[in-house]
Amino acid sequence: MTRLTTRQRNALPDSVFGLPETRGNPMPDAIHARNAKARAFEEHAAGKLTAKNLARIKRMADEILSKLG
Secondary structure, three states: OOOOOHHHHHHOOHHHEEEOOOOEEEOOOHHHHHHHHHHHHHHHHOOOOOHHHHHHHHHHHHHHHHHHO
């Protein structure tokens, strides 16, 4: 997976973040969408992410993956 630099991450629009209010879980491409989805499930299992936010991230990742493959 290509790592986003701070400059690249800061340049991303809020619309590509699974949690735009905190700019968490960036998903500018399919690779990042898969990773965000996997990390969200891990965070939820550890009690660090609510079910509502897990669903938001999963829904967005699934939309991206269906478009980009």
